Amino acid sequence: MKKPVKITVIVVVVLAGLLVGADYGLAAAAEYQVSKKMRTNLNLANDPSVNIHGFPFITQALAGDYQDITVNATGVPAKNTLRDLEVDADLHNVRVKLSDLLSGNVSQVRVDEVDGQVKVKASDIGRLLGIPDLTINPVSLDTVVGAGAQAAQDQRMKLQYPGVTNPLTSEAGVMLSGSTLIAGEQTTVNVYGVISVTGGGITIAPKNVQLTNGLVSGTLPPSVLQALLPKFQTSLSSSTLQMPFAVQATGVQVESGAVVVQGKADNIVLSSGTLNQ
Numbered sequence: 001m002k003k004p005v006k007i008t009v010i011v012v013v014v015l016a017g018l019l020v021g022a023d024y025g026l027a028a029a030a031e032y033q034v035s036k037k038m039r040t041n042l043n044l045a046n047d048p049s050v051n052i053h054g055f056p057f058i059t060q061a062l063a064g065d066y067q068d069i070t071v072n073a074t075g076v077p078a079k080n081t082l083r084d085l086e087v088d089a090d091l092h093n094v095r096v097k098l099s100d101l102l103s104g105n106v107s108q109v110r111v112d113e114v115d116g117q118v119k120v121k122a123s124d125i126g127r128l129l130g131i132p133d134l135t136i137n138p139v140s141l142d143t144v145v146g147a148g149a150q151a152a153q154d155q156r157m158k159l160q161y162p163g164v165t166n167p168l169t170s171e172a173g174v175m176l177s178g179s180t181l182i183a184g185e186q187t188t189v190n191v192y193g194v195i196s197v198t199g200g201g202i203t204i205a206p207k208n209v210q211l212t213n214g215l216v217s218g219t220l221p222p223s224v225l226q227a228l229l230p231k232f233q234t235s236l237s238s239s240t241l242q243m244p245f246a247v248q249a250t251g252v253q254v255e256s257g258a259v260v261v262q263g264k265a266d267n268i269v270l271s272s273g274t275l276n277q
Contacts, residue, residue, distance in 0.1 A: 168251020
């Protein structure tokens with residue numbers, strides 16, 4: 001009696017293993033097709049990373065409703081302006097037929113919700129400003145605007161997004177540091193400014209400058225400051241930022257070495273045979 005039971009258990013385990021393997025294989029095939037489409041549409045040198053989450057995959061595939069798909073692409077160029085964007089997207093409840101997804105012939109995709117972000121590195125912003133050694137670091141709004149500015153924004157965010165931890169913010173303090181020629185002297189410059197979301201893109205507005213060279217050190221007189229500040233001001237439109245999947249920028253964060261632009265989109269339809277807009 002024991003031997004048949006043992007054989008049955010082994011058969012069940014083997015079959016389960018085969019089914020799991022087939023499920024992962026089908027998911028991998030679907031991820032490959034999405035990755036190829038994204039590589040073409042984003043003009044990438046390599047395939048982006050695509051993960052279709054949730055197990056079993058086959059139940060999602062048969063329903064044509066995928067609970068969570070994440071996409072990550074690095075080294076994304078944008079309009080001959082930016083060269084090294086990092087694009088991330090998290091798509092919830094993606095509706096597309098399995099046959100279309102596996103064939104790569106996707107004419108229409110419906111998505112309930114998308115969380116997207118684009119990371120703009122200091123090297124790209126430095127190229128725009130003509131400062132090759134530019135570095136970026138976060139600072140409190142108090143440092144830039146004045147005492148109480150950061151607390152006021154935090155309070156606004158709590159009221160706007162009750163119960164949400166680390167909600168998106170429409171502006172943040174930033175410090176840009178680099179070297180440039182001023183009056184013929186190579187000068188180390190620290191610029192304190194506010195980066196904000198404007199019209200679906202972002203704007204960096206410098207407010208204060210500190211500098212050091214062989215002649216001067218410290219804060220500049222107001223007349224000199226006003227002449228120098230425009231050199232560090234720049235804007236990036238929503239189209240330049242390459243926000244993924246029709247996402248519009250609604251929040252911004254500053255981290256060491258980069259600016260992160262974030263956004264959300266609800267109830268979108270991706271069409272015309274593409275998987276991004």
